[in-house]
Amino acid sequence: MLEIKHLKTLEALSREGNLVKAAESLNMTQSALSHQIKLLETQLETELFKRKTHPLQFTPAGQLILESSRNILPQMQQLERQLVALQQGEIGRLWIGIDCHTCFEWLLPLLRPYQTQWPSVDLDIVPSFHEPPLQKLPAQKLDFVVTSDPEPLKGVDYTALFSYELVAVLPLDHSLLAKPFLTPKDFSNLTLITYPVPEEKLDVFKQFLHPAKIRPEAISFSELTIMMLQRVEAGRGICVLPKWLVKKQTDFQHLPTRSLSESGLWSKLYAATPKALTKQAYMQDMINLIAERMEL
Template structure:
């Protein structure tokens, strides 16, 4: 039994005429007649009474009509759900992100995505870059948001955030009176920073920047979370070099100053090159639109 047989039967039941029903379903009358005959043979009982004037349903036909309408409605729902899934409008998205992106526009991206795609379930997981890469390989993550570099050729990526570093200083620090700093201004200052194993690319980029200015930062305290590091700055333990969007963290006792020739930190969306999931494409489209003011430069690979 095929859905077209059910559609032909419903059209005939509602039109009560083979000619009009055939026009309604865009087939010739003989094809419609054959379709109804095949349906009756499969069901095993007569469904219609044929007269010279009109078509009437048998008692079995009336019962079958209700079931046929219900089946077609469910089939239409299934078809529409498949089409919506192909457009990325239904499904599930598991998204990994590095600590700190909650201050960098990620909530805006997720909120907008959920507004535009309310039937997609979003699962957020705060993970290190290494954990995200493992999750992508295993299929447990659909997209990872992390710092460069991305070395696995199985991954495609696109920069969503490209942000320069700024200096976070204790509010009472003499350098806080300057509108802009040079990195050399910090040469004799104690630093608070991430352990290298937590943010290797970030750590190395800062070390290279300082080395080019002729000094190695004296790190006096380490912490793995940016809010903790900013709290250490507020406690006057040292200075810190966060990504610019952390200026949105207003913490008493901390001031932010731009630094001349500060390096750019790329935070990228990463996904499997082999993945053609429409939900991933939909999320990337929303992220690009929301973060247009946070991103510069060309993408390595776009989905």
């Protein structure tokens, strides 16, 4: 029954003080505005204002609608602005999931400059303890996933972010330092210190050791990169980490590294995004920011 145009009409009547000026402000003829008001009064079965009064006087029903219009119209205007901004890619939601154990190391420092540039984007990192983050994209539980394992999912795009080399970090006096690079066979007598994630999620296994059907003599786990490096320093094994990550660990830069195979073991990270959002400006800026800052 009541429509936005009716709220605008009463607001214009209150602002302008008479029917003629109210019609002009609404880009309507006086007769069209009079007809609209009369039709609404018929539907409501009550008068909205007293005719031939100066200044214009609203009835209790008219005053009730007028007071509501003063609350509702600003909210509608704000909503319209937000919808336009959303269509133009100025606002949105960017809930990020991470399918890569070391990604926190480089992603977190990028969030502050991104949020400064996009203050209207609802930005967050969403933990994915029990459900693979990629599976949350189609369900709209996430909007952006960093992964090294793209898998075909309906309605999901994958954009390459950057490539990086994985290197072995060894104790200072390790015998393998005599070699220019390591082979899978070198791991058969080693303790490999790694993150507590499934082997199929770790490139050192799925791209390097598993194809050669080699397993380390022992495997130990650590949640924290710094603890892995401390254990390497103490001679309790070796670890395999992204080269960029090793360079950032200033307290352990004295530890030597070796490539895995002559050509090195390389991995690539991707941004997984819903197809409907991939081209949004705020989404593209996050992709570009990662690619530019992490270009190796």
